[in-house]
Amino acid sequence: MTGWRLTWPRAIVGLAILVALSAALVAWLNVRGEEPVTGAAEAFLATPEQLARGAYLARAGNCAACHTDRGGAAFAGGKGIATPFGTVFASNLTPDAKTGIGAWTSAQFWRALHNGRSADGRLLYPAFPYPNFTEITRADADALFAFLRSQLPVAQANRAHALRFPYSLQASLAVWRALFFTPGVYEPVPERSAQWNRGAYLVRALGHCAACHSPRNAFGATRDSLELSGGLIPLQNWYAPSLAASAEAGVADWSNDEVASLLRTGVAPRGAALGPMAEVVFRSTQYLTDADVGAMTEFLKSLPQVPAHAAAAPAVDKDALAHGAALYKDRCASCHGADGEGGRSAQGVVYAPLAGNRKVLLDSPANLIHIMVNGGYPPTTAGNPRPFGMPPFGPSMKDEEIAVLATYLRAAWGNAAPPVSALDVLEAR
Amino acid sequence: MRALDPLRGLPARAVVLAGLVASSVAMAGSPQPIPDTMAQRTQPCSACHGKEGRATQEGFFPRIAGKPASYLYNQLDNFRSGRRAYPTMTYFVEQMSDAYLHEIADYFAQLDLPYAPPQGKDAPADELARGEALVRQGDAVRGVPACVACHGQAMDGGGVPGVPALLGLPRGYLVEQFGAWRTGQRKALAPDCMARVATMLNSADITAVATWLAAQPVALHGPALAGPLPLECGSAR
Numbered sequence: 165m166t167g168w169r170l171t172w173p174r175a176i177v178g179l180a181i182l183v184a185l186s187a188a189l190v191a192w193l194n195v196r197g198e199e200p201v202t203g204a205a206e207a208f209l210a211t212p213e214q215l216a217r218g219a220y221l222a223r224a225g226n227c228a229a230c231h232t233d234r235g236g237a238a239f240a241g242g243k244g245i246a247t248p249f250g251t252v253f254a255s256n257l258t259p260d261a262k263t264g265i266g267a268w269t270s271a272q273f274w275r276a277l278h279n280g281r282s283a284d285g286r287l288l289y290p291a292f293p294y295p296n297f298t299e300i301t302r303a304d305a306d307a308l309f310a311f312l313r314s315q316l317p318v319a320q321a322n323r324a325h326a327l328r329f330p331y332s333l334q335a336s337l338a339v340w341r342a343l344f345f346t347p348g349v350y351e352p353v354p355e356r357s358a359q360w361n362r363g364a365y366l367v368r369a370l371g372h373c374a375a376c377h378s379p380r381n382a383f384g385a386t387r388d389s390l391e392l393s394g395g396l397i398p399l400q401n402w403y404a405p406s407l408a409a410s411a412e413a414g415v416a417d418w419s420n421d422e423v424a425s426l427l428r429t430g431v432a433p434r435g436a437a438l439g440p441m442a443e444v445v446f447r448s449t450q451y452l453t454d455a456d457v458g459a460m461t462e463f464l465k466s467l468p469q470v471p472a473h474a475a476a477a478p479a480v481d482k483d484a485l486a487h488g489a490a491l492y493k494d495r496c497a498s499c500h501g502a503d504g505e506g507g508r509s510a511q512g513v514v515y516a517p518l519a520g521n522r523k524v525l526l527d528s529p530a531n532l533i534h535i536m537v538n539g540g541y542p543p544t545t546a547g548n549p550r551p552f553g554m555p556p557f558g559p560s561m562k563d564e565e566i567a568v569l570a571t572y573l574r575a576a577w578g579n580a581a582p583p584v585s586a587l588d589v590l591e592a593r
Numbered sequence: 594m595r596a597l598d599p600l601r602g603l604p605a606r607a608v609v610l611a612g613l614v615a616s617s618v619a620m621a622g623s624p625q626p627i628p629d630t631m632a633q634r635t636q637p638c639s640a641c642h643g644k645e646g647r648a649t650q651e652g653f654f655p656r657i658a659g660k661p662a663s664y665l666y667n668q669l670d671n672f673r674s675g676r677r678a679y680p681t682m683t684y685f686v687e688q689m690s691d692a693y694l695h696e697i698a699d700y701f702a703q704l705d706l707p708y709a710p711p712q713g714k715d716a717p718a719d720e721l722a723r724g725e726a727l728v729r730q731g732d733a734v735r736g737v738p739a740c741v742a743c744h745g746q747a748m749d750g751g752g753v754p755g756v757p758a759l760l761g762l763p764r765g766y767l768v769e770q771f772g773a774w775r776t777g778q779r780k781a782l783a784p785d786c787m788a789r790v791a792t793m794l795n796s797a798d799i800t801a802v803a804t805w806l807a808a809q810p811v812a813l814h815g816p817a818l819a820g821p822l823p824l825e826c827g828s829a830r
Contacts, residue, residue: 233675234673234674234675234683234687235673235674235675235676442688443687443688445688446688499627499636501622501624501625502625503622505622505623505624505625506624506625507624507625507626507627508623508624508625508626508627509626509627509628509629509633510629511629513624514627515624515627517624538681538684539637539640539685540637540684540685541637541685541688541689542688543688543689544688544689544690544692544693549690549692549693550634550693550696551634551693552627552633552634552636553634553636553637553685554637555636555637555639555640556637556640556641556681557640559640559641560640
């Protein structure tokens with residue numbers, strides 16, 4: 165290559181070729197695996213089995229959590245999902261022809277779930293968890309479509325997303341998808357039982373548990389290699405604990421009944437579903453069949469567990485501990501017991517034991533602080549229709565007091581977790 | 594993905610024993626007995642609304658004890674459905690069934706508890722007079738109905754389901770509710786009669802009404818409302 169020199173015109177041409185090639189690659193990655201969709205709205209005839217199945221699957225997938233706004237018509241959309249990149253507004257899934265999915269074909273609906281592309285060809289934002297829903301089977305997608313088409317049509321135009329530049333561009337989304345999204349179907353693992361595979365399908369695809377319980381990278385993508393290993397829920401100050409760690413929310417050492425109790429009733433002997441998980445139980449898992457809960461349990465129990473590391477009891481200032489103990493006696497002991505043993509009414513354990521409590525001991529104190537500051541009730545369910553609740557202590561306690569009390573909870577009765585500072589409380593409030 | 598089974602191969606008895614030891618370490622003792630009552634279940638409400646919902650000296654959060662059950666239920670449902678906006682209340686009720694909200698409303702409605710002495714009797718006399726006039730007579734010129742026309746002569750709700758008492762509430766809370774109605778932050782079931790009333794009043798009216806109401810001793814159980822309500826009210830049905 166004698167005589168070849170990098171000149172400005174050459175650099176520009178080279179760069180242009182590189183950009184064009186990258187764009188072509190991104191474009192190709194964005195349509196890979198897509199089947200052609202039929203052009204005109206087909207006559208979609210739903211069977212009664214599809215309708216019943218679709219209603220069940222819509223609960224298993226918790227569609228209403230995002231697509232039904234507070235006080236709004238069912239599945240008519242409009243709810244804002246806050247993300248670090250701006251707010252994404254859920255769309256209208258009712259069969260209104262103009263503003264909903266009334267003019268969609270089942271193939272277009274399948275493409276939205278499976279490929280993350282809307283009927284009009286636009287790419288969908290992954291706040292709609294199609295990285296999980298891509299594994300939903302075509303038969304289940306059709307059942308969901310049948311069910312949604314049977315709803316009352318509601319004329320409610322979709323709100324435009326309020327995303328910051330450059331996230332607002334379809335081109336940015338195309339690059340994101342090229343990097344982080346691969347369409348795929350759930351491939352059963354032949355060495356596993358049918359029940360395990362059913363559980364894996366429910367957890368990974370419809371249940372989209374990873375949307376909260378997996379860590380996200382700086383671009384908001386969940387990381388497959390760290391499946392269900394816990395993640396901070398963006399902008400909510402709740403940490404969705406790892407389902408693959410015995411020190412967090414792993415259930416490998418729980419009995420099947422305990423797991424079923426948590427998912428079906430919202431309460432279990434070692435703790436209750438609060439915050440975002442209370443919503444999941446309230447709207448979704450309480451309606452699952454025993455067989456499906458059993459399948460999810462089998463799958464969750466099989467997740468490889470990161471063992472609990474034996475934490476050395478951290479050195480905590482004696483005066484602070486005494487202050488924390490006094491606050492505990494005054495504010496907490498009447499429900500949680502003098503020694504953190506919890507409380508039991510005629511309906512079972514209603515105040516969680518705090519000794520050995522994983523919520524208390526999580527490395528991240530976010531959930532503990534959240535619960536102390538805001539309190540909360542587990543959801544009302546058929547199995548627990550009259551829950552007991554935790555009062556909010558945020559209004560009556562200073563950040564410093566909550567920090568001292570949390571530090572005490574993490575050091576008393578054999579508990580051993582790092583202290584909590586007033587700054588931690590301020591950040592999590 | 595392979596399941597780890599650390600216990601495979603261990604004799605069953607050892608596993609059971611290990612489990613017992615582990616659970617006894619994890620649970621420092623058996624949980625203490627807790628009364629199976631609504632008073633216990635509604636402990637979280639007391640953090641702001643005071644012991645048994647009788648309000649606190651803090652001066653904002655309203656008393657809920659003794660309010661009509663249907664009024665209380667409507668408010669719980671309003672928070673759940675977004676017709677009223679207060680994040681803490683929404684957070685507490687959003688995963689609750691209708692049946693449980695009714696039970697909570699019924700529980701607080703049946704509490705018949707003494708009231709704290711009224712506040713703010715030393716407010717300016719002209720402000721108190723203006724407030725009393727609006728409460729008792731309304732303002733015929735502007736078409737403002739008297740408060741007592743719906744809420745009863747004793748301002749105890751007049752025995753109409755869904756209509757609350759006006760006495761025993763903090764002045765700050767009353768002012769804020771009028772403000773919320775005027776801006777659409779607080780709504781009731783349609784037709785929203787209080788939203789109409791609130792938009793007829795100016796801020797001096799609202800301050801006067803709130804000041805006078807907060808300064809009155811509570812006379813419980815006045816006469817039932819004689820005639821129909823002067824406005825259509827979706828929540829009083």
